[in-house]
Amino acid sequence: MTTEVDIGALPQPSEDDFVWAHRLWNTLVVSDETQGVSGGVWDMPNVGRYRRTGVAELTLIEIHGNMAADRFGITLWHKHDWIRLLADRIGWFVHSDKVEKADFNEEAQDQDEPALEDIGRVFACGCGMVYTLLDNTAQETRLKVPDDGLCLNPNCDLIIPAPHAGVLNAVNDTAVIAKMQAQEYIEIAMDEDEYPAPPLDTNDGDLEALIGEPFTVLSEEE
Numbered sequence: 001m002t003t004e005v006d007i008g009a010l011p012q013p014s015e016d017d018f019v020w021a022h023r024l025w026n027t028l029v030v031s032d033e034t035q036g037v038s039g040g041v042w043d044m045p046n047v048g049r050y051r052r053t054g055v056a057e058l059t060l061i062e063i064h065g066n067m068a069a070d071r072f073g074i075t076l077w078h079k080h081d082w083i084r085l086l087a088d089r090i091g092w093f094v095h096s097d098k099v100e101k102a103d104f105n106e107e108a109q110d111q112d113e114p115a116l117e118d119i120g121r122v123f124a125c126g127c128g129m130v131y132t133l134l135d136n137t138a139q140e141t142r143l144k145v146p147d148d149g150l151c152l153n154p155n156c157d158l159i160i161p162a163p164h165a166g167v168l169n170a171v172n173d174t175a176v177i178a179k180m181q182a183q184e185y186i187e188i189a190m191d192e193d194e195y196p197a198p199p200l201d202t203n204d205g206d207l208e209a210l211i212g213e214p215f216t217v218l219s220e221e222e
């Protein structure tokens with residue numbers, strides 16, 4: 001790399017980062033001015049927008065976010081330099097002197113950040129939605145849980161407690177979707193009389209009675 005990079009307190013890009021970047025960037029359309037094709041763009045949250053301007057070349061075209069350091073002392077420039085370093089390691093190059101637009105209007109965003117001492121906390125809602133508090137270097141998309149804490153699953157009216165309410169959370173709905181699908185299969189099976197019995201409430205622990213009943217029916221003499 002011809003120019004110095006300064007990634008501050010950020011960790012060195014890892015093998016996983018190389019694979020991720022290689023795969024992601026190669027999905028972008030390569031710009032071709034002779035054909036009037038503009039390159040695919042990739043938005044890096046809190047850094048900016050990059051355009052694929054060559055087979056192995058990205059160009060920073062927009063800056064998104066403010067210039068202040070976060071609580072780890074990490075600035076937007078450290079993150080941009082981290083991208084440049086990552087690119088260099090996989091044989092790509094990033095142009096940094098062709099920015100067309102800089103938008104610093106994201107200063108209010110910090111108030112949506114979880115408190116430092118809450119990072120890493122996980123809350124699973126009764127509906128199966130899992131909320132995790134990650135900091136703003138997370139690569140997962142984060143969504144803001146409303147101040148009143150209402151679960152982000154539109155079919156759920158449970159309240160997500162503090163410290164998850166009112167701040168950005170990484171939200172995983174894998175369990176919700178799995179549950180909905182399972183419920184659908186059960187309903188189809190019940191419609192077709194293939195499901196042995198309605199779902200039983202086993203919460204009272206009286207398993208013997210629950211298991212015993214169907215067998216009693218089966219052995220009934222007619």
Ligand SMILES: [Zn+2]
Pocket residue numbers: 125126127128129151152153156157158
């Ligand atoms: Zn919920």
